[in-house]
Each structure stands twice: as C-alpha cells, then as structure tokens.
Amino acid sequence: MGGRTCPATTATIRRIRTHANRTREIIIVATTDSAEQKTRSRCIRFDRTGGPEVLVLGERALSDPAPGEVRIRVTAAGLNRADLLQRMGRYPTPPGFDESIPGLEYAGVVEATGPDCFLRSIGDPVMGIVGGEGYSERLHVPERETIRVPADMPLLEAGAIPEAYLTAWDALERKAGLRSGETVLIHAVGSGVGTAALQLARSVGARTVGTSRTPEKVERALALGLDVGLVAGDHASDDTTWSERVLAEVGPVDVILDLVGASYLAGNQAVLGRHARWMVVGVPGGRKAEIDLRTLMSRRARIEGTVLRARPPEEKALLAREFERVVVPRFERGLLQPVVGKVFPAEEAPEAHRLMEANRNWGKILLRWD
Ligand SMILES: NC(=O)c1ccc[n+]([C@@H]2O[C@H](COP(=O)([O-])OP(=O)(O)OC[C@H]3O[C@@H](n4cnc5c(N)ncnc54)[C@H](OP(=O)(O)O)[C@@H]3O)[C@@H](O)[C@H]2O)c1
Numbered sequence: 550m551g552g553r554t555c556p557a558t559t560a561t562i563r564r565i566r567t568h569a570n571r572t573r574e575i576i577i578v579a580t581t582d583s584a585e586q587k588t589r590s591r592c593i594r595f596d597r598t599g600g601p602e603v604l605v606l607g608e609r610a611l612s613d614p615a616p617g618e619v620r621i622r623v624t625a626a627g628l629n630r631a632d633l634l635q636r637m638g639r640y641p642t643p644p645g646f647d648e649s650i651p652g653l654e655y656a657g658v659v660e661a662t663g664p665d666c667f668l669r670s671i672g673d674p675v676m677g678i679v680g681g682e683g684y685s686e687r688l689h690v691p692e693r694e695t696i697r698v699p700a701d702m703p704l705l706e707a708g709a710i711p712e713a714y715l716t717a718w719d720a721l722e723r724k725a726g727l728r729s730g731e732t733v734l735i736h737a738v739g740s741g742v743g744t745a746a747l748q749l750a751r752s753v754g755a756r757t758v759g760t761s762r763t764p765e766k767v768e769r770a771l772a773l774g775l776d777v778g779l780v781a782g783d784h785a786s787d788d789t790t791w792s793e794r795v796l797a798e799v800g801p802v803d804v805i806l807d808l809v810g811a812s813y814l815a816g817n818q819a820v821l822g823r824h825a826r827w828m829v830v831g832v833p834g835g836r837k838a839e840i841d842l843r844t845l846m847s848r849r850a851r852i853e854g855t856v857l858r859a860r861p862p863e864e865k866a867l868l869a870r871e872f873e874r875v876v877v878p879r880f881e882r883g884l885l886q887p888v889v890g891k892v893f894p895a896e897e898a899p900e901a902h903r904l905m906e907a908n909r910n911w912g913k914i915l916l917r918w919d
Contacts, residue, residue, distance in 0.1 A: 587612060588620070588661075590687035593898045593916065594649045598638030601899035601906070609650070611687055614663030619692045621675065623657035625708025626683045626895070627741070628905055628914040630833065631858065635681075636902065643680040643859065652683020653858060655690075656698060656707035666692050674698040676707045677869060678715060680858060684898065686918045693866035696873045699880035702887075709741070709887035709913035710880075712857070715868060716830060717746035718876055720806060720855055722753065725826035729754030731803035734795060734820060736813055738775060739766025741913040742830065744888040746806050747775055749876075752884040758799050760791050760813075762908075769911055773888070781813070792816030801848075804828065811835030818844045825850040888912030894919065 588611045595603040614620045632651035634640035642648040656676035659669045669675060675695040682688065698707040721727045733750045737743045738759025750757045751774050758777040761767050767778035777798045781791040792815075795802065801822030807813065810832030817827060818841060825848055845852070860868070879885045890912040893901040901914050 588687060590685055591895070591918070592650050592682070592686065593652075593684035593895055594647075595636055595651075596649060598636060601636070601902035603636065604651075604898040604902065606896045609647070609685065611689060614661055614666075614689050616663050616665040617691055617693070618663040618689045619659045619666060619669050619675075619695065620661040620663075621655060621657040621688045621690060621695075622660040623655045623683075623686055623688055623918050624704040625656050625892070625918070626652050626685075626916045627654045627708055627712055628901055628916065629653050629712055629741070630831065630905070632684075633902055633906060646679075646681030648681070650682040650684055652679065652681065652685065654678050654708070654711040655683050655688055656704050656710070657688070658704070659695075660687065662692070668692045669695060674704055674707070676711050678711045678857060678865065684895065684916060686895070691862060691866065694862065694869045696869045697877060699877050702880065705892065705915065705917060706887045706889055708915045708917075709889045710745075713741040713745040713888075713913060714749070714876060714885070715872055716742050716855075716857055717749050717806065718872065719857070719868065720828040720830050721746055721749055721804065722875075723871075724853055724855060725804045725828050727753055727755050727804050727826075730756075732756045732758065732799050732822075733804040733806060734802040734817075735759040735806045735808075736781075737761060737808040737831070737833075738770045738778070739763060739911050740808055741888070741890075741910075742808055743806075744770070744773065744912045745885075747773060748885045752879050755804075756799065758795055758802065766911055792819040795820045801825070806830060809834040811838035814838035814840060821845075821848045821850045823848050823850075827852045829854040890914055892917050 590609050590611055592607050592609050593604050594607040631640050635651045659673045669692045676698055677695045733755050735743050735746045739761045756776050759770050759775045760779045760781040762781050764780050767780050771778045779791050779794050802820050803822050805817055805827045807829050808831040812834030890910045892915045895916040895918050904910055
C-alpha cells in the first residue's frame with residue numbers, strides 16, 4: 550500500500566479490502582494536486598414530468614473534467630423540440646446523462662481542461678451538441694466534440710448554431726449531397742433547422758422553396774433569401790394544395806428537407822423529382838402514412854432518415870471537426886448567420902418552452918446564463 554508523500558490539506562479514514570480480502574482502515578490524505586474538486590453549477594431541471602411549469606432552477610455538482618474533457622461555462626443554450634418531449638417523459642436520454650436536465654446544445658467558454666486535452670485552452674469560445682444536460686451553466690464535454698465559435702461572433706448568437714446547423718448541413722450536404730443549381734424544398738422553413746437549411750442551401754447555390762403554416766414566417770423567410778415561399782394548410786393529412794403550387798412554381802424538386810412528417814407525405818411524393826433525395830428529419834405532423842413505392846421506383850428517388858442525438862461519440866467528434874472546417878468559415882464570410890428568434894434568462898425556461906409549444910418561434914429560442 551505505498552503512497553506518495555504530498556502536502557496534506559485534509560485527512561479522512563476509509564475502509565479498504567486488502568489482497569487477502571481482509572478489511573483495513575487507512576488514512577486518506579487529500580492533497581492539493583490529487584483532491585477531486587467539486588464545482589457547483591446552476592441548471593434547469595425537473596423532478597416530475599409534465600407541462601412547462603415543472604422546469605425549475607436547480608443546482609448540481611461537477612467533479613473535475615475527465616481525461617479528454619473540458620468544462621464549459623455556458624453563455625447560451627438553444628431549445629429543441631426534443632427538450633419538450635423529454636420534459637413530458639416521452640424522449641429517453643442516452644445512457645450517462647441525467648434525464649432530469651434537458652438540453653442538447655450550448656455555446657460558452659472553456660473554463661477548465663482535463664488531462665490529455667490538446668485541442669482547447671482555457672478561455673476558448675466554443676459551441677457544440679450534447680446528448681443531454683445542456684440546460685446547465687457548467688458542462689463537461691469531450692473536447693473533440695467542441696466546435697470553435699466563428700471569429701468575432703458574440704457567444705449568445707453562437708448558441709443558435711449547433712443543433713440547427715449541424716442537423717441541416719448533415720442532412721442536406723453530407724447525406725443528400727445538395728448541389729449548385731438543384732432545387733430544395735424545406736418544410737417548416739421558419740423553424741430553427743429550417744432557417745439554417747435555407748441559408749446553407751443558398752450558400753451552395755441551390756434554389757429554395759419553403760413551406761410554413763404561418764404567413765408571417767413565410768414573409769420573414771423570403772426576406773432571408775428564400776426563393777419561393779408557400780403557406781401550407783393546417784394539419785389535414787390530405788392537404789396537397791402546397792404540392793400543386795410547388796409543381797406550378799418550381800417543378801419537381803431534387804431534395805426535400807422534411808421537418809413535418811406524415812401529414813405532408815402525399816404532397817412530398819407528388820413533388821419528388823428524378824433521383825430526388827427525401828430527408829426525414831422531424832415528424833411533428835405524424836409518423837405513419839401510406840407511401841406508393843412505385844413513385845420511389847419510377848423517380849429513382851430515395852428516402853433517408855436521420856437523427857443526431859443517438860450517434861456514438863466518435864461520429865459526433867468527426868461531425869464537429871468537419872463542421873468546424875467546412876461550415877464555420879461560411880459564417881465568417883457572411884454567407885450564414887444564426888437566426889435568434891427570442892432569448893430568455895435561463896430561469897424563464899417555462900416561458901421559453903411555452904413559446905415553442907405554441908409554434909410561435911421564428912428561428913431559435915435561447916436560454917441565457919448571466
Ligand atoms: N433528426 C434530428 O437529429 C433533429 C435535430 C433537430 C431537430 N429535429 C426536428 O426538426 C424539426 C424542426 O426542429 P426545430 O428545433 O427547428 O423546430 P422549431 O424551431 O420549434 O420549429 C418547428 C416548426 O414546425 C412547424 N410545425 C410544428 N408542428 C407542425 C405540424 N404538425 N405540421 C406542420 N408544421 C408544423 C411550426 O411552424 P409553422 O408556423 O410553420 O407551423 C413550428 O414552429 C422538429 O421536428 C425537430 O424535432 C430533428
């Protein structure tokens with residue numbers, strides 16, 4: 550039972566098992582370099598599932614960052630639909646995350662680095678996605694999953710980037726291979742992901758057509774550069790008016806970014822062009838509907854689903870590294886800009902959830918830690 554001799558600050562007695570399986574008491578001496586530091590962090594949490602009112606300001610303790618991890622002092626955390634579902638007990642968190650703390654993204658400053666960190670230093674402004682606990686003033690994340698904030702961008706604005714832009718970029722460019730001269734149809738174009746997709750599509754030279762059920766969001770999307778904007782009808786699954794107008798205005802489309810799901814399924818089949826790629830990213834309009842497989846065959850089209858949260862750490866790290874190289878410079882060149890709809894102090898998270906639940910947001914809703 551050898552041990553180093555270090556300057557002692559505190560001592561405790563602990564029981565251990567020896568190699569002969571006997572119990573012995575030893576004195577553990579806490580030293581300045583080995584003692585685990587506990588950091589307190591405010592967070593927004595819920596102790597029972599339910600409506601927005603279950604979200605409360607709480608506290609949690611964080612140990613020192615593990616090897617390869619950095620601790621972030623968060624400035625802004627974006628809201629996502631998944632947070633609402635988690636709060637209602639309808640979206641289980643991946644293993645290792647506290648299910649009572651929602652949140653999938655952050656922007657902030659590196660406050661501490663664990664052993665074996667080589668990418669980030671204390672004081673670096675970073676942003677990224679996390680599997681959970683994003684509504685936390687301090688967060689531990691693998692440094693490989695952090696993304697540098699575009700130069701000169703305020704941290705609060707950067708909070709609107711990670712989930713929306715990673716999702717839209719991964720779906721449109723990495724998976725669907727959207728190219729210059731192609732036409733992309735973006736449903737729910739006024740959403741966080743929709744407004745990001747619109748700008749990304751423009752940045753690669755694609756023509757954009759977007760739908761929203763809210764005329765004001767269509768107007769704002771047109772002001773953001775949308776080529777053709779259509780007000781889609783309400784939930785009715787047989788609403789195909791928008792698809793007739795897509796065909797009339799731009800003809801069959803090359804890529805669909807589907808953020809709605811079942812209620813637009815018939816219309817999506819009608820507008821599919823030859824070799825079209827139909828990316829299923831969100832399903833607030835329902836998960837199940839009928840599809841005519843002959844349409845896919847005759848158009849030689851494909852449907853692909855995608856989700857970010859469930860991806861393993863290696864994949865998230867690769868995505869972060871590639872995003873930093875490919876997409877961050879586009880913000881710096883002014884081709885992309887975060888779309889911040891509304892910012893709430895973190896303790897007003899219930900109000901923020903209500904706004905998203907009512908579909909009244911334009912772009913991203915952010916929680917701010919002061
Ligand atoms: N797969 C992934 O990894 C991933 C990642 C992030 C987000 N998502 C999904 O992508 C979608 C957009 O996310 P977001 O955070 O950007 O959402 P958001 O900002 O909250 O916007 C969603 C918008 O969709 C429209 N909408 C809602 N329910 C609808 C319905 N039943 N029919 C038609 N339109 C409806 C509403 O706008 P209108 O005013 O136009 O009706 C609403 O404001 C969500 O479904 C989300 O779950 C998926």
